[in-house]
Amino acid sequence: MALNIQDVTKFYGSNKVLDQVNLTMQKGEFIALLGPSGSGKTTLLRIIAGLQFADGGLLSFDGEDITGTEARLRRFGMVFQSYALFEHMTVAENVAFGLKMRPRATRPARAEIGSRVQALLEMGEIGQLADRYPSQLSGGQRQRVALARALAIEPRLLLLDEPFSALDTKVRKGLRGALRDLQKRVGIGAILVTHDQEEAFEIADRIAIMADGRIEQFDKPENILKAPATPFVAEFLEGLGAWQNAGAGI
């Protein structure tokens, strides 16, 4: 197994936002954390990223305990909802950032960084945008840059915080497929946070449905549809009928 989350609990003041969450992720798997807003899915993702720390429970990756490891040492690539591109840097500089920040001993040579950045941009089909600034890009292009930047550090895990929510439906569908392809090609595990049922069911190998800081059900999409574990899950997935009938099978 790649990532193991054990009894993770988190409080905001006296408010329990994560309640003994358990989740085990296989290598190369694509997992979606699906739930309404306030269900704790983003908090869980941020704890996995190391941007917040749990008040209780354990986190391990490939057998290594990372519960208290700071974000910069985890080498988990993250795509933010806002993309959080560095506005004062070109696309190429954005993507190169993670490599340039490495300590000298492990930092690739300048030319090597350049060619890797170019390869990543080509892979994300944004090679022609290398010298543009983020303010000159469309939403979909910004998302691709954010993804390329996260992949540049050769992450051990890819974390995606609602990466499609700011895009219109058409762009979203196209990028979903592109993301899934890219993730398979690179062969790393990914965790996607979303409140969009259709998105989760189309893209993920397994889905964790969250409500009130707990995982209600964690299973393959077809199993969740066949046998919702709790009334909440059944209710939450109402309206997914269209997706099912369309036969967008997994």
Place this chain on the structure above:
Amino acid sequence: MTHVLTTGLVPSGPTRRGARRVLPGFGLTLGISLLFVALIILLPLSGLAFQMAQLGFPDYLNIILSERTLAAFSVTISAAALATVFNATFGLLLAWVLVRYEFPGKRLLDALVDLPFALPTAVAGIALVALYDKSGWMGMLLEGMGLKVAYTWWGIALAMIFTSVPFGVRTVQPVMESLSPDMEEAARTLGARDLQIFRHVGFPQLWPSFITGASLAFARSLGEFGAVIFIAGNMPFETEIASLLIMIRLEEYDYPAASAIAGTILGLALVILILANIAQGRAARHLNGGK
């Protein structure tokens, strides 16, 4: 001929000049603004220019290149430069503390920053003298260490620092407040250390406001009079600032000389502000959505 029905409220067809404006009142507001700019800023400056114009260019050079004037410029500019470097750095730090941390007394500290603006500068100068004179307790302390601040160049710089503190803080603070934490977090997940994040992600976004703060502090320090003269010692060639020399020339009824020195200081401040404006515009080009 087609008959067009107009209501009188909506302009029919294109307006008299250029593009149609959506916001009303442009002519009125601009007119009043320009009137006040002319009365309050341009009129006194034109008085200065008029005085200067009575000097021939050789006379102007004579005044400006006289040893005493050059010494005053050198004292003023070097002290202002030190005050600017100090306040830009210290202002950044203070803004950082005020924006990033919560602690008891934070609001008081925040209010304290504006005090140098509120305090009459002469009061500040007298207070500084009382403190740094050899009978003042900072002065005693420093004298024990063999340092002398009052009536030296260092005193001038100190007074300039005091009066221009708010510029360094107040220009950077709002920008720092508006920074989204996302970029920093993104940098962190990409493996950057705190110092790298500040240098490569945070500071570049603060840079335009940092330049503005520094240039305002410098311009203010160049012209500072009240706070400085009390602590400067005012020895010609050593601790005499340009503003004081202007005052001396005025008292000698040598208006052209006073205006020559004043005009030169003004020109320098103007050049600094314009350069800062250009630099700021360049730096901000890609920030704020490229606007």
